Amino acid sequence: MNKLQLTCAGIVLLQPLLIAAETTSLRTGLWELTFKSDLTLEQARRLSAKIPDVLFAKVPTSQRTELKRLYESGELLRNALNGSDTLCITEEDLEHGIQPTTDIDESCTVVAATTHTSWQQVQLVCAGLENDALGKAVITIAAKDATTLTGNITRNVTGVAKPFNIRVELHGTWLDSQCGEEAAEEDETR
Numbered sequence: 146m147n148k149l150q151l152t153c154a155g156i157v158l159l160q161p162l163l164i165a166a167e168t169t170s171l172r173t174g175l176w177e178l179t180f181k182s183d184l185t186l187e188q189a190r191r192l193s194a195k196i197p198d199v200l201f202a203k204v205p206t207s208q209r210t211e212l213k214r215l216y217e218s219g220e221l222l223r224n225a226l227n228g229s230d231t232l233c234i235t236e237e238d239l240e241h242g243i244q245p246t247t248d249i250d251e252s253c254t255v256v257a258a259t260t261h262t263s264w265q266q267v268q269l270v271c272a273g274l275e276n277d278a279l280g281k282a283v284i285t286i287a288a289k290d291a292t293t294l295t296g297n298i299t300r301n302v303t304g305v306a307k308p309f310n311i312r313v314e315l316h317g318t319w320l321d322s323q324c325g326e327e328a329a330e331e332d333e334t335r
Contacts, residue, residue: 168239170262172291174322176234182226182313189219192302226313233324242267243286253282263288271300279303292319 193216204212215221234243242258242265252272259266269282280303286296294317301310 167261168236169260169265169286169288170291171234171239171288171294172319172322173234173236173239175320175324176232176294176317177229177320178232178315178317179229180226180313180315182223182311184223184226184311184313186219186223188302188309188311189223190217193217193219193222226311231320232317239265243284244269286315286317293317 212221232243238244240260242255242260244255244258244267253269254271255267256270257268264285264287266286267284269284271280271282280301282298282300284296284298286294288294294315296315296317298313298315299310302308
């Protein structure tokens with residue numbers, strides 16, 4: 146092999162590494178995310194009935210009954226997917242994809258993440274609700290600029306009498322370079 150062939154072979158082999166090394170051009174720090182979901186109240190009730198008791202283990206006993214009632218009504222889950230929350234986005238999130246940390250997504254495992262300077266996509270496999278059925282989820286985020294993002298989360302729910310998809314539209318606005326208490330909470334979950 147001559148030098149030109151070696152150089153071309155090296156470029157071809159390094160290309161996937163160069164693509165994977167890109168980070169999304171968003172600022173790190175505290176972000177406010179707003180969510181709008183197409184989840185119906187009936188679908189939320191079906192999901193809520195399958196939430197394991199282990200999720201309630203951290204909740205004080207005095208509040209557990211009320212929280213279970215809210216879950217079973219479907220309102221708590223539906224409201225959680227239609228509202229706003231803050232999120233600490235780190236350099237790691239920009240390199241490897243922003244991933245869910247909610248209770249409903251604890252059963253999901255990342256199978257692929259693609260990041261680019263203006264967008265990213267994270268693909269997940271999620272445990273089903275019954276009979277070990279596996280569902281899929283995809284998170285797609287586009288950076289409008291360094292302080293604004295848009296995107297969506299789609300998740301198919303399997304293992305129920307009538308499988309269905311959930312789509313959540315999201316919009317994010319950067320708030321501050323410091324995450325404060327959010328950062329401490331993020332560290333505890335990782």
